Amino acid sequence: MIRIFNLTFLLFLFLITKANSLIEIDITRGNLDPLPIAVSPLFQDDNSKKNSINELKVENIGSEISSVVENNLKTSGLFNPLSKEAFLQKPDIAHLKPRFEDWALIKAQALITGKVTIENKKLKVEFRLWDILAGREMMALAFTTVPSNWRRVGHIISDKVYERLTGEKGYFDTRIIYVSEEGPKTARVKKLAIMDQDGFNTKYLTLGNELVLTPRFNPTSQMVTYLSYFKNLPRVYLLDIETGTQEVVGDFPGMTFAPRFSPDGKKIIMSFAKDGNSDIYTMDLENRIVERITNHPSIDTSPSYSPDNKFITFNSDRSGFQQIYVMKSDGSNVKRISFGKGLYGTPVWSPRGDLIAFTKLHKGKFYIGVMRTDGSGERLLTENYYQEAPSWSPNGRVLIFYRETKSNDKGEGFSAKLWSIDLTGYNERQVQTETDASDPSWSSLLSN
Amino acid sequence: MNFSKSFRNIFLVILLSLIVSACATKKTTTKVEGQMQGDIYTGTDTVKYLADGVPDRVFFATNESILTTKSRDTLRKQANWLRENSSINVVVEGHADERGTREYNLALGERRANAAKDYLITYGISADRISVISYGKERPVDSGSNPLSWSKNRRSVTVKAN
Numbered sequence: 001m002i003r004i005f006n007l008t009f010l011l012f013l014f015l016i017t018k019a020n021s022l023i024e025i026d027i028t029r030g031n032l033d034p035l036p037i038a039v040s041p042l043f044q045d046d047n048s049k050k051n052s053i054n055e056l057k058v059e060n061i062g063s064e065i066s067s068v069v070e071n072n073l074k075t076s077g078l079f080n081p082l083s084k085e086a087f088l089q090k091p092d093i094a095h096l097k098p099r100f101e102d103w104a105l106i107k108a109q110a111l112i113t114g115k116v117t118i119e120n121k122k123l124k125v126e127f128r129l130w131d132i133l134a135g136r137e138m139m140a141l142a143f144t145t146v147p148s149n150w151r152r153v154g155h156i157i158s159d160k161v162y163e164r165l166t167g168e169k170g171y172f173d174t175r176i177i178y179v180s181e182e183g184p185k186t187a188r189v190k191k192l193a194i195m196d197q198d199g200f201n202t203k204y205l206t207l208g209n210e211l212v213l214t215p216r217f218n219p220t221s222q223m224v225t226y227l228s229y230f231k232n233l234p235r236v237y238l239l240d241i242e243t244g245t246q247e248v249v250g251d252f253p254g255m256t257f258a259p260r261f262s263p264d265g266k267k268i269i270m271s272f273a274k275d276g277n278s279d280i281y282t283m284d285l286e287n288r289i290v291e292r293i294t295n296h297p298s299i300d301t302s303p304s305y306s307p308d309n310k311f312i313t314f315n316s317d318r319s320g321f322q323q324i325y326v327m328k329s330d331g332s333n334v335k336r337i338s339f340g341k342g343l344y345g346t347p348v349w350s351p352r353g354d355l356i357a358f359t360k361l362h363k364g365k366f367y368i369g370v371m372r373t374d375g376s377g378e379r380l381l382t383e384n385y386y387q388e389a390p391s392w393s394p395n396g397r398v399l400i401f402y403r404e405t406k407s408n409d410k411g412e413g414f415s416a417k418l419w420s421i422d423l424t425g426y427n428e429r430q431v432q433t434e435t436d437a438s439d440p441s442w443s444s445l446l447s448n
Numbered sequence: 449m450n451f452s453k454s455f456r457n458i459f460l461v462i463l464l465s466l467i468v469s470a471c472a473t474k475k476t477t478t479k480v481e482g483q484m485q486g487d488i489y490t491g492t493d494t495v496k497y498l499a500d501g502v503p504d505r506v507f508f509a510t511n512e513s514i515l516t517t518k519s520r521d522t523l524r525k526q527a528n529w530l531r532e533n534s535s536i537n538v539v540v541e542g543h544a545d546e547r548g549t550r551e552y553n554l555a556l557g558e559r560r561a562n563a564a565k566d567y568l569i570t571y572g573i574s575a576d577r578i579s580v581i582s583y584g585k586e587r588p589v590d591s592g593s594n595p596l597s598w599s600k601n602r603r604s605v606t607v608k609a610n
Contacts, residue, residue: 184591185588185591186587186588186589186590186591188586190586211583211586213550213554213584213586214550214551227554232581234554234581234582254558255554255558255581255582257551257554257555258551258554271551271554271555273554273555273558273582275562276513276558276559276561276562276563276566277559278555278558278559299552299555299556299559301551301552301554301555302549302551302552315549315551315552317511317552321511322511322548322549322552345548345549345551345552346549346551359549361547361548361549364547386546386547388549388550389549389550404546406593407591407592407593408592408593409592409594409597410591410592411590411591411592414591414593438550439550
């Protein structure tokens with residue numbers, strides 16, 4: 001149906017200088033002093049500009065790519081891209097050998113330069129990262145791809161720069177799958193939608209004929225699992241976003257919901273509701289074997305595996321109210337881990353393994369928070385009228401979730417939007433979507 | 449007749465609110481109290497009818513699936529009507545309000561629908577005539593964000609399946 005991921009990248013590693021650079025960013029605490037970085041527009045010669053117009057209807061693809069990079073670095077909250085108007089050196093000269101004094105003068109600590117050519121329907125991009133204070137090159141890379149892939153080139157450059165300066169993998173060359181929402185609250189039309197992490201390239205994967213909820217990426221492939229009310233039978237489905245193929249997961253005589261993949265991508269874990277009781281089940285995607293994991297008269301839902309596949313965190317009201325539990329992945333050793341005041345839901349294990357993110361309801365307010373996997377160290381990152389369903393960036397540093405506004409007695413004023421926040425609790429931002437949006441799920445890195 | 453009954457109820461509510469506002473109380477919210485007991489909706493003004501004199505829905509307290517006396521009364525009427533109309537099958541839809549996480553609410557809606565179904569079965573309706581579906585918080589009838597709206601949305605609704 002929709003072929004999104006069929007483009008391969010050729011990645012040439014020029015050289016990565018293991019310089020003892022002076023600049024590095026500590027991302028473990030809230031960064032109130034983002035690193036000043038100069039992102040020079042990528043240079044493009046006149047011939048390439050002509051090809052760029054022909055291929056992409058964009059004259060200066062070099063500065064477009066640098067805008068993608070700039071925007072990514074800015075929204076991470078860790079970088080402060082400097083105004084291009086202050087730049088003294090021309091892009092082509094800077095890319096060969098920056099005059100470090102000029103860049104130091106405008107208080108840049110790092111500089112990104114580059115060059116773009118479009119020839120024979122191929123886009124070739126080189127970029128370099130410079131340490132201004134040490135006066136040396138930190139990294140140089142080149143990519144060749146099809147011209148239409150230019151935004152991804154910007155995301156990959158952003159990831160490389162982020163990784164080089166923070167020591168951790170980036171999260172820019174990723175996508176978000178979510179539920180697009182339109183219409184009045186009492187007759188909401190919901191569609192599966194997918195977009196780049198920065199809100200571009202939105203594509204709709206369903207038409208809105210049936211209710212769809214809670215899409216989640218497979219961390220190892222371009223598969224998605226979600227809940228669909230197709231033919232008024234709420235069931236967990238599997239969707240291949242490359243081919244558009246869909247299938248029901250398992251053959252359950254009742255509602256299946258709250259699906260998620262195991263970290264190795266081989267199983268789907270979900271709830272199955274029957275006779276007023278919801279329990280947790282898994283289905284192996286290779287041999288289709290279904291296993292029952294919990295067996296309790298309470299509601300057991302929102303399961304999420306630990307990244308080593310050994311444990312499962314889930315939501316249960318077996319204590320009388322919604323709380324968070326952890327068990328071994330065979331269902332044994334069930335332990336409650338949430339003990340704070342209020343109700344807890346939607347636990348989701350960090351890809352780093354150390355934390356569980358959750359939604360908390362207390363005294364009419366909703367919070368997104370994190371706690372250690374034994375329930376200690378609870379930290380609430382953000383408070384609002386309504387918000388829930390955090391999903392981790394693949395590097396475990398950022399959470400994306402959705403937030404709803406209160407409506408008045410006529411139902412006016414309601415909206416649902418995606419938001420992201422740093423694990424530190426800083427840098428809360430609305431994530432732009434074409435329509436109202438909910439239930440976001442962050443993909444793994446597409447490249448690297 | 450249905451119309452006139454709901455009209456009468458609306459009229460009653462208007463009258464009540466007039467009296468309340470006439471008392472010049474500071475809080476206008478007091479006018480909703482006549483339609484909620486605890487946080488359970490007790491009014492009938494938005495209720496559609498499964499059949500003449502047989503309300504189609506029952507209401508629940510926050511996070512609860514326990515049937516109130518009034519709910520049981522409604523479900524007995526539904527059971528009587530289903531006994532008399534043995535060719536009709538029904539779907540019981542379970543719903544939750546917007547103040548809970550989506551996945552838990554799906555489970556809660558399923559629990560509520562089954563509470564209603566089980567009661568119908570107790571009153572002699574065959575289980576295979578009743579299917580259930582949970583919509584969680586996805587299909588509110590009242591789009592307001594206030595306790596009265598939420599109380600109307602925490603419901604199970606019995607609808608004809610054929």
